[in-house]
Amino acid sequence: MSYSLYLCRFVGGDTAPMDETAIRDVLDPVTLAGTTAADSPGSPEFRELEAEDGGTADVYGGTRGLTFHRFSPGRVLDLVAELARRTGAVVIPGDGPAILTTEAHRRHLPEGFRAEAIVVPPPALTGQAISLVISPQPEVRQRPILPQFPYHPNPVATGSVAASDEPCVCCGQERGWVYTGPVYAADAPAAGICPYCIAFGTAAERYDASFADTVEGDVSQDVVTEILERTPGFTTWQSPHWLTHCGDGTAFLGPAGTKELTAYPDAIDHLRRQCAAWTWPPEQVEDFLGSLDKDGGPTAYLFRCRVCAAHLAYADFT
Ligand SMILES: [Zn+2]
Ligand SMILES: [Zn+2]
Structure with a gap:
């Protein structure tokens, strides 16, 4: 070299x-x-x-x-x-x-x-x-490292970022990755923004865009801005919202069905309590929890508290 x-x-x-x-x-x-x-x-x-x-x-x-x-x-x-x-x-x-x-x-x-x-x-x-x-290797192309997203630690695993050889619509650079989640803005391109433009806040600023709809709960404005404007969002049936816990935004771990949730009993309990609050009878709640599907509604969205590591979830459907 x-x-x-x-x-x-x-x-x-x-x-x-x-x-x-x-x-x-x-x-x-x-x-x-x-x-x-x-x-x-x-x-x-x-x-x-x-x-x-x-x-x-x-x-x-x-x-x-x-x-x-x-x-x-x-x-x-x-x-x-x-x-x-x-x-x-x-x-x-x-x-x-x-x-x-x-x-x-x-x-x-x-x-x-x-x-x-x-x-x-x-x-x-x-x-x-x-x-x-x-030393990017054009022959066997290795993708650059993704920016770090504290509230969305592995956006490739969750399906919100995918490999791409197209230049980014925002910065014009070939970053090797493209964001595939929702973009909330009046005049933003629907697709083609790279995760670096999200991480740096350049896409949010240029298009006056956000990548999630709302942040639920009482957290600082800095956290809300970081989640809505500098974190890749995720695709949901209804408008996505971000859960919070222990005074901070949680880390999004991905969409989940009944099968995926079995490893997270605390998240299932959290969902069960929400269903009960809708005054559903217990059988209906259990049917609902048993019918969750990662790819087809109803779908749960799994999060982990960045402070106490508790798992949380909410679910939506078409
Ligand atoms: Zn870009
Ligand atoms: Zn917590």
């Missing part, structure tokens, strides 16, 4: 020092040779790396930023990932979007990096994840 990777921490748009101990812990064991700057004795400003798998890299810099030149794929990228995880630094490929470990870091990036940056949470940030971002 001929390009380079830059690793740096940002606070308020400016570079901030990374933890030197973390850099030493990660790089010293694989440093073959190094030269020390006259003005910063103790810490090398150039290192020749050789990783356990034989991969190599030339590394320049120190706590204010590290540049990996002529790096091999493999273990060297795992080291870059480990440094990013441990220091909270951003990985900036020479050619490709910056990689953040948390959405909270986006606002600290210099302006030019903000919109494009991709969030890869620490457990998922590996050398392999960095490879996906820096």
Whole structure:
């Protein structure tokens, strides 16, 4: 590989020092040779790396930023990932979007990096994840990593995001994924928005759109905005609403039928209580709970509380 990777921490748009101990812990064991700057004795400003798998890299810099030149794929990228995880630094490929470990870091990036940056949470940030971002493989196409949606953790599994090779109708970029759920707006395209435009809030802003109808319960306006405008919605028979618990929005786990709900007795109880509140006789409630179908109505929608992990559900039908 001929390009380079830059690793740096940002606070308020400016570079901030990374933890030197973390850099030493990660790089010293694989440093073959190094030269020390006259003005910063103790810490090398150039290192020749050789990783356990034989991969190599030339590394320049120190706590204010590290540049990996002529790096091999493999273990060297795992080291870059480990440094990013441990220091909270951003990985900036020479050619490709910056990689953040948390959405909270986006606002600290210099302006030019903000919109494009991709969030890869620490457990998922590996050398392999960095490879996906820096070397898309047209032959065997691997999809880019999806943005992180706290209230909709796996939108591919729930059916709200699907693989697509079409450019996004909002940003014009081929992101590899398309949102397939509902869009609530007067003048929004019905289909073709990528999940990044949802995550960044650009689609909501451009089309004055939301992706769910209402948020039920008492949560802060920030949570409501995050759910309605920056989270992929889901397809329902009636207008979808988002459940809340413990003062926060819940995570949507997907549509569910009687079969899928058996693993979530707390969600079934929650549904049973709602049916009882409709003054249905008990037999009718049990018939209803036994007739739920993931693909054809009536359908339940399963959620998990992000605070206490309780499962909740509501159901609707045509
Ligand atoms: Zn887009
Ligand atoms: Zn809860």
